[in-house]
Amino acid sequence: MLRNIALSAALLLAALQASNAQAQSQPNPAAAEPAAAKAENPLAREPLYADIVRRASALRSQVAAYRAAPDAALPKLDQFKTDLATLSELDMKGHVDLAKRGTDGDLKCILKGISEDLPKKLAEVEQASAPGARAAALEDMFYLLRDNIEVITVPPTVHS
Numbered sequence: 001m002l003r004n005i006a007l008s009a010a011l012l013l014a015a016l017q018a019s020n021a022q023a024q025s026q027p028n029p030a031a032a033e034p035a036a037a038k039a040e041n042p043l044a045r046e047p048l049y050a051d052i053v054r055r056a057s058a059l060r061s062q063v064a065a066y067r068a069a070p071d072a073a074l075p076k077l078d079q080f081k082t083d084l085a086t087l088s089e090l091d092m093k094g095h096v097d098l099a100k101r102g103t104d105g106d107l108k109c110i111l112k113g114i115s116e117d118l119p120k121k122l123a124e125v126e127q128a129s130a131p132g133a134r135a136a137a138l139e140d141m142f143y144l145l146r147d148n149i150e151v152i153t154v155p156p157t158v159h160s
Helices: 002-025 029-038 047-068 075-100 103-128 133-153
Strands: none
Touching: 002 075, 047 075, 075 103, 075 133, 103 133
């Protein structure tokens, strides 16, 4: 009888430990949210950089719409080109601002590179004539705009 009680207690304890381990391995979105909010780069709150993120996000959404029908005429292309040129100028302003501060060498260089790459990617989109070439150029543009957002909003780490 004592053996049965001990065996039952051992099985119950094992089941409780397994249940507790499973509950701890499940991510808690509510707990992760404050950590993600704290992870934002403080630079992203400054007006120039917040404007870059806002504009890059809007252009990325437009590129996503273009990607849905890459071989069709691109609606509002003239406005897109103007907005992209403005973003490129703002990225260069960000580069110059960081250079004046003497801080964040990586971000400074990345913003300069993005500023230089945006017009090149636009030219690739406009000049694409082979089947699939425009889709590939739009994909490159989409990821460049995503990078433009993330390099500002994600704080630098030792591994980045």
